[in-house]
Amino acid sequence: MDRTTTTPGDSLTRYGGSIPGGARQAAYRLTAPAASELPILIAVPHAGRAYPGALLDSMRNPGFAALKLEDRFVDLLGEGVRRETGVPLLVAQAPRAMIDLNRAEEEVDWDMFARGKPDSLGSYSPGVRVRSGLGLIPRRIPGLGELWKRRHEHSELESRIAAIHRPYHEELARTLVAMRDRWGAALLIDLHSMPPLGANGAQQAAEFVVGDRFGTACDGALIGACFGHFAELKRLAAHNRPYAGGYVLERHAAPAAGIHAIQLEIDRTSYLDSRMAEPGPGFDDMVTMLAGLVRRLAIAVADLGRRGEWASAAE
Numbered sequence: 001m002d003r004t005t006t007t008p009g010d011s012l013t014r015y016g017g018s019i020p021g022g023a024r025q026a027a028y029r030l031t032a033p034a035a036s037e038l039p040i041l042i043a044v045p046h047a048g049r050a051y052p053g054a055l056l057d058s059m060r061n062p063g064f065a066a067l068k069l070e071d072r073f074v075d076l077l078g079e080g081v082r083r084e085t086g087v088p089l090l091v092a093q094a095p096r097a098m099i100d101l102n103r104a105e106e107e108v109d110w111d112m113f114a115r116g117k118p119d120s121l122g123s124y125s126p127g128v129r130v131r132s133g134l135g136l137i138p139r140r141i142p143g144l145g146e147l148w149k150r151r152h153e154h155s156e157l158e159s160r161i162a163a164i165h166r167p168y169h170e171e172l173a174r175t176l177v178a179m180r181d182r183w184g185a186a187l188l189i190d191l192h193s194m195p196p197l198g199a200n201g202a203q204q205a206a207e208f209v210v211g212d213r214f215g216t217a218c219d220g221a222l223i224g225a226c227f228g229h230f231a232e233l234k235r236l237a238a239h240n241r242p243y244a245g246g247y248v249l250e251r252h253a254a255p256a257a258g259i260h261a262i263q264l265e266i267d268r269t270s271y272l273d274s275r276m277a278e279p280g281p282g283f284d285d286m287v288t289m290l291a292g293l294v295r296r297l298a299i300a301v302a303d304l305g306r307r308g309e310w311a312s313a314a315e
Contacts, residue, residue, distance in 0.1 A: 017167035019094045020159045021052035027164040030171055031079075032088035038298040039183035039305060041175055042078045043090040044191050045101035045168070045248060046071035050093045058149055059097065068141050069096045071193040072272060073279055078191055080287035085294045088175060092168055096138065097147065099160040101168050102190075102246040103129065103136045112139050114151040129246075136165075172252060180258045184305025187222060187297060188261040190248045193268045195276075197242070206238035207270055211245035211263035217253035218260035225300045226262070229293045260301065 012034060017027025047070055056062040075091045082089040092101055109130050110117035126135070133140035137157065140146050172188070179186035197205040210226045212218050223239065230237040245253075245263035253261035266286070273280035 014171075016171055017094070018163045019050055019052060019098070020156070020163055021054045022050055022094075023052075025050050025093060027094045028090060028092050028168045028171060030088065030090045030175065031082060032175070033086055036088060036179050036182055037086035038294065039179055039185060039301045040087045040187045040189060040294055040298055041090060041172075041179060042081060042087055042189045042191055042294075043172060043248070044071065044075045044078045045092045046096045046192060047073065047075040048092045048095040048098075051095050051097070055095070055098055059147055060149055061144060061147075065141060065144060065147050066095065066097060067277060068144065069138060071096075071191075072268060072276060073283075074191050074193050074266070076279065077266075077271060077283070077287055077290060080284075081290045081294055084287065084291040085298075087294055087298075088179075090168075090172060090175065092164075094160075094164045098137070099164050100134065100136055100138060101165060102248050103134075104247045104250075105136065105161055105165060107135045107247070108137070108157065109133075109135045109139050112137060112148070112152050113157070114153055118154070136161075169251065172248075176252060176259050180305075183302060184308055185258045185260065185301050186305075187218065187301045188248075188252060188259070189294070189297075190245070190261060190263045192243070192263060192265045193271075194243065194265040196267050196269050197238075204236055205267075206236045207267045208235065208237040209239075209241070209243045209263075209265040210237055211240050211243050211249070211265070212261075213245045213249050213253070214240055217245055217249045217255070218262055219255055219300075219304055221300050221304070222260055222262065222297060225296050226264075226293065229296050233289060233292075235289070258305065260304070 011031055013029055013031040015026035015029050019025045019027055059065055078089045107130050129135060138147060176186050176188055212223055227237055243265045249261045249263055268276045271283045271286040
């Protein structure tokens with residue numbers, strides 16, 4: 001499903017991909033001005049809430065599992081920031097329970113499938129994320145156990161990759177390249193939420209975690225801008241611990257080519273209610289804080305673009 005509509009303020013919303021069994025629902029939506037106003041793209045891969053009935057029927061405890069898997073209402077935070085700043089916003093509408101867009105196509109737990117690992121795959125050693133139960137299709141959640149009533153079929157995986165995973169990442173790559181070509185540099189903010197981090201002794205737990213894959217995903221000036229912003233607001237942030245960034249950053253970050261990326265995790269208690277189920281009293285403040293961060297980062301990204309470092313590196 002590919003279609004484009006005009007939204008108030010002359011922004012365009014493009015819908016792409018499709019959710020298998022989802023009554024022709026698009027897998028993602030990209031809302032952006034006709035010409036980018038800031039060299040930043042916000043992407044939200046884990047807040048999708050378009051659950052086909054067949055998917056819910058196959059889950060052991062769909063209500064609780066969905067709530068635990070989702071980055072609950074991070075898409076609404078992103079929408080608020082988009083309205084305040086004009087940055088493009090890419091939101092996955094397909095739920096993480098169906099397919100995790102922050103995992104590579106190969107990160108599959110083949111024990112979840114009725115026919116097991118394909119013979120063509122040869123030797124296979126699952127990575128840490130797969131072994132933890134959170135592979136391309138999540139298998140289990142701590143405190144809940146197995147998510148599914150039955151084993152999956154290979155055809156289900158293939159259709160989800162073709163209709164959701166590949167179109168989303170192709171759109172993400174196109175948008176970043178177009179933005180880089182316009183500004184000389186571009187920044188992806190891969191926006192997530194996290195459960196509260198445990199305090200370390202007398203040290204307060206961080207409210208934000210900024211991940212750059214240990215310095216490989218973006219210029220250090222952008223990390224400095226992030227921590228400067230949070231410090232001025234007296235909000236505690238951590239760097240790469242415990243979230244350094246996943247497949248999205250692995251695939252799309254290319255600082256030498258002018259495309260930078262960070263993963264930003266936000267403590268859910270900062271913007272949700274006490275049940276972590278609905279927007280809470282801190283929601284509007286969080287939007288304002290993130291909008292300020294985006295504006296600050298935009299200055300740093302534009303400066304990188306003016307230097308033309310990626311073009312020099314390419315030559």
